[in-house]
Amino acid sequence: MKQGMATREAYGHTLVALGRENPNIVVLDADLSKSTMTKLFAEEFPDRFFDAGVAEQNMVGMAAGLASCGKIVFASSFAVFLPGRCFDQLRMSVAYSQMNVKVAASHSGLTVGEDGASHQSIEDLALIRSLPGFRIIVPADEVASAWATRTAASVVGPMYLRLGRPKSLIVYENGHDFVLGKAVRLLDGDDATIIANGRMLAEALQAAAICRDKGIAVRVLDMHTVEPLDREAVKDAAMETGAVVVAEEHLLNGGTGSAVALVLAEEYPVPIEFVAIKQAFGQSGDPASLLKAYGLTADDIVAAVEKAIARKRQIVSVRRGS
Amino acid sequence: MRAQSSAAFRAVCAKRLVKRKNGSADIDKNKRTSGLPSVSIDELERIALTVRRHIIVMTGKAGSGHPGGSLSAVEIVTSLLFAVMRHDPTDPRWPARDRLVLSKGHAAPVLYAALAEAGYFPVEWLESLRKLGSPLQGHPDMHRTPGVEMSTGSLGQGLSMAVGMALAGMLDKSDYRVFAIIGDGESDEGQIWEAAMAAAHYRLGNLVAVLDYNGLQIDGPNKQVMSIEPVADKWRSFGWHVVEVDGHDFRQLLDAFAQAESKKGQPTMIVARTVKGKGVSFMENVVDFHGKAPTVEQVESALRELSSPITGNGAR
Ligand SMILES: Cc1ncc(C[n+]2csc(CCOP(=O)(O)OP(=O)(O)O)c2C)c(N)n1
Ligand SMILES: [Mg+2]
Numbered sequence: 235m236k237q238g239m240a241t242r243e244a245y246g247h248t249l250v251a252l253g254r255e256n257p258n259i260v261v262l263d264a265d266l267s268k269s270t271m272t273k274l275f276a277e278e279f280p281d282r283f284f285d286a287g288v289a290e291q292n293m294v295g296m297a298a299g300l301a302s303c304g305k306i307v308f309a310s311s312f313a314v315f316l317p318g319r320c321f322d323q324l325r326m327s328v329a330y331s332q333m334n335v336k337v338a339a340s341h342s343g344l345t346v347g348e349d350g351a352s353h354q355s356i357e358d359l360a361l362i363r364s365l366p367g368f369r370i371i372v373p374a375d376e377v378a379s380a381w382a383t384r385t386a387a388s389v390v391g392p393m394y395l396r397l398g399r400p401k402s403l404i405v406y407e408n409g410h411d412f413v414l415g416k417a418v419r420l421l422d423g424d425d426a427t428i429i430a431n432g433r434m435l436a437e438a439l440q441a442a443a444i445c446r447d448k449g450i451a452v453r454v455l456d457m458h459t460v461e462p463l464d465r466e467a468v469k470d471a472a473m474e475t476g477a478v479v480v481a482e483e484h485l486l487n488g489g490t491g492s493a494v495a496l497v498l499a500e501e502y503p504v505p506i507e508f509v510a511i512k513q514a515f516g517q518s519g520d521p522a523s524l525l526k527a528y529g530l531t532a533d534d535i536v537a538a539v540e541k542a543i544a545r546k547r548q549i550v551s552v553r554r555g556s
Numbered sequence: 557m558r559a560q561s562s563a564a565f566r567a568v569c570a571k572r573l574v575k576r577k578n579g580s581a582d583i584d585k586n587k588r589t590s591g592l593p594s595v596s597i598d599e600l601e602r603i604a605l606t607v608r609r610h611i612i613v614m615t616g617k618a619g620s621g622h623p624g625g626s627l628s629a630v631e632i633v634t635s636l637l638f639a640v641m642r643h644d645p646t647d648p649r650w651p652a653r654d655r656l657v658l659s660k661g662h663a664a665p666v667l668y669a670a671l672a673e674a675g676y677f678p679v680e681w682l683e684s685l686r687k688l689g690s691p692l693q694g695h696p697d698m699h700r701t702p703g704v705e706m707s708t709g710s711l712g713q714g715l716s717m718a719v720g721m722a723l724a725g726m727l728d729k730s731d732y733r734v735f736a737i738i739g740d741g742e743s744d745e746g747q748i749w750e751a752a753m754a755a756a757h758y759r760l761g762n763l764v765a766v767l768d769y770n771g772l773q774i775d776g777p778n779k780q781v782m783s784i785e786p787v788a789d790k791w792r793s794f795g796w797h798v799v800e801v802d803g804h805d806f807r808q809l810l811d812a813f814a815q816a817e818s819k820k821g822q823p824t825m826i827v828a829r830t831v832k833g834k835g836v837s838f839m840e841n842v843v844d845f846h847g848k849a850p851t852v853e854q855v856e857s858a859l860r861e862l863s864s865p866i867t868g869n870g871a872r
Pocket of ligand 2: 625739740741768769770771772773
């Protein structure tokens, strides 16, 4: 897999393109525009860019106010502060008020790296998933991120984009046709399904390759949209492969895995395994070492696949009464 | 390439601190010992130099981190740990200790360097900054690093925690003092002003905040990103006693801390005018060195510049 831009970079470039097309787009940041890449928009459209300073809560309030007057507002910071720092503001001023605010949060997950636990947002999906009305996209690469940014501008209502700091591996060809709320089936197989998004999609594809060498055929789904979740794809995966693994750069509690588990529980329960951060905070370290230390690598996914398949077989043999 | 360590100084310092602790007969009743053995300004300047060298070396080794806002706070942190605060590096959890909250947590390197020099942990630890498993996290972690009072890194929260500590000191009739260091960019956070209001409301004479007023944040100068002026007037109007000093001048800083101690029933804000990146010519007032580590060559040239103590002048 080739290395491409970070999802935050693709976001920044797409914002500029959107700014040229639509004078109604306004961008806000909270003293992190060089990191979130909104600085690209700020440079070209200084009149439509507002820096809130290090004041995330005020930024969200301003975003809601601008949106109430018809602006399409993108607000950016690190995921740990947005939603983390301004959950109530997002709940009341944006979600409950159904404002057309796009929260584009960069530096999500452990791969923030050396800054450590205080800056590693591993709970943002749990927070945002709890807010009615928020659509959520977790793009895996630059192509997906550009699409997500355009979708955010065109779909009315609150939306959350979960972006990452490091360069991402390219999964998609330019111009790939995504649909909001529809998972992408990247590989097929009937032994198990790996559902992943964001940074973990590349790991999932590597895991699938390792599985293939071991004679295990897995389906890989990119669950780029976490809300609304593609229930059909989850149900089909359960019925057709009988074992599911969810891999994400997020806490076990409240992330994509929880969303998938809910659908399985309601629709078609099969063994499910989670490759996610167990209940613990992160720490300083380089991204690769962190992913390894917290069990978020292709190898960890392979192990989870094998476990899920073993559980599936056990259930089958119990059913057969052997 | 390692920064020189002043082991000798650390020994002197640790002994002195212990003597202070034992020298006070009823330390548990928290009689504040006056007339502490004073450290000379020369000595402080020498320590500051060592601390600066550590900051350069450790961020250089880590390949990431925040040198700019660490260098601007060197004299502030050094004054506190080596001349102002009552503390004991051999007993970091001593109940009667003065407390320091580094609210602008990204300046962790200056705190780590000074804590190591004060004897809280070996200077060798500094080289592990930001590495997986290190006791020295990218931002201060109270459970991993001896001497770190509170975990910080999300800006704007430290002063509130300092207010809580000061309230506890009042409740417990303990005479420890609480110090918090905040940034000028950090002052954009509403919570800072919520804490400002609370501290004055509760008449926290045992609380001292220092504003590291280096004029820069990440997106640029405060003036362009979010103006905070007239900042001294703001704090005054919130009910604080305000002292404005050159934040690189030990005499002025020590004087301000002494003034703060004599203020009863009112918190003190020391507005310390500083230079971001102070002491390293190519870092001074350069926005980008907020969160960028020096390269190997830059470490070397910085260390060449940091070979003799610098004196004062944070005026911009
Ligand atoms: C709540 C929060 N928002 C954003 C950040 C990211 N951040 C780290 S440092 C910084 C700028 C701080 O500027 P200032 O307080 O002036 O620091 P200094 O110049 O002293 O380094 C920002 C925005 C953060 N750490 N916490
Ligand atoms: Mg500053």
